Amino acid sequence: MGDVICDDYLEIFYMIKRIIGLSIILTIGGILLLSFRTKENVDLSSYSTEGLDLYYIAPNFNEIEDDNTFISPELGKSYIGFKEAVAFKESRGDYGVVNQFGYLGKYQFGKGTLALIGVKNVKRNKFLSDPVLQEKAFYANLSRNKWVLRRDIKWFVGRRMNGVEVTESGILAAAHLSGPGAVKKYLRSGGVEGFADAFGTTIRYYMKRFGGYDTSFVVPNKKAKVI
The missing domain is CATH 1.20.5 (Single alpha-helices involved in coiled-coils or other helix-helix interfaces)
Structure with a gap:
């Protein structure tokens, strides 16, 4: 059992x-x-997220307000197109304007920058009423900045930083905004060391907005002077 x-x-x-x-x-x-x-x-x-720009920085109000407001099909991406686009952003192209911080003319120069390129002992009204002098000052400043940033132009042009392709014209425009030293810090830190002017405009914004212009016309010159 x-x-x-x-x-x-x-x-x-x-x-x-x-x-x-x-x-x-x-x-x-x-x-x-x-x-x-x-x-x-x-x-x-x-x-897949391949090819998508996953790094986005929200622009401030100033950047949104006037983005893409200057369009000149005739000038295109030439050097003249570049300088007129920068001028439009800075002053709407007005040679005689002075902003609330004391920056002068079509390209909104500070007195310190003008002194570096040889514009000294020139009365404000004389500078504001002299378009030829202002155009020479813009070129001299570009020429000096291009020399200061020559290595950075060689190293970084063609790369992407913070979602923006680095170009020579973008670098030069950003240097006009913030000075070449701030642009060096920005590029060599991989975009971590940023800068914004009194209106909140950033290096990244200038590099994006003014990228892709032909600035080969500008000859780098350590001792570029207007006068």
């Missing part, structure tokens, strides 16, 4: 074992089948 009961228990045990084994096999098979069907039916490439 005891042997019969023992045999019954063994039979039940093996039956349960077979059921569990079969359940495991069916579960694994179902998972594999589902995975194959998923690969066939879902195009995962549509979820």
Whole structure:
């Protein structure tokens, strides 16, 4: 009698074992089948972020307000197009304007910058009423900045930084905004060391807005002077 009961228990045990084994096999098979069907039916490439600009910095109000307001198909991406675009951003192209911080003329020069390029002992009204002098000052400042930033232009042009392609014209425009020293820090820190002027305009914004112009006309000159 005891042997019969023992045999019954063994039979039940093996039956349960077979059921569990079969359940495991069916579960694994179902998972594999589902995975194959998923690969066939879902195009995962549509979820790829490759090529997307995932670094975004929200511009301040000043940058939104006048973005892309200067369009000149005739001048295009030439040097003249570049300087007129910068002038429009700085002063709307007005030679006679002085802003609330004392920056002068079409390109909004500070007195310190003008002194560096040889414009000294020139009365404010004389400078504001002399378009030729202002144009010479703009070129001299570009020429000096291009010399100061010559290595950075060589190293960084063509790279992307904070979602913006670095170009020579963008670098020179940013140097006009912040000075070449601040642009060096920005580039050599990978865009970490930033700068914003009194209106909140950033180096990144200038590099984006004024990128891609032909500034090969500008000759780098350490001692560039107007007078």
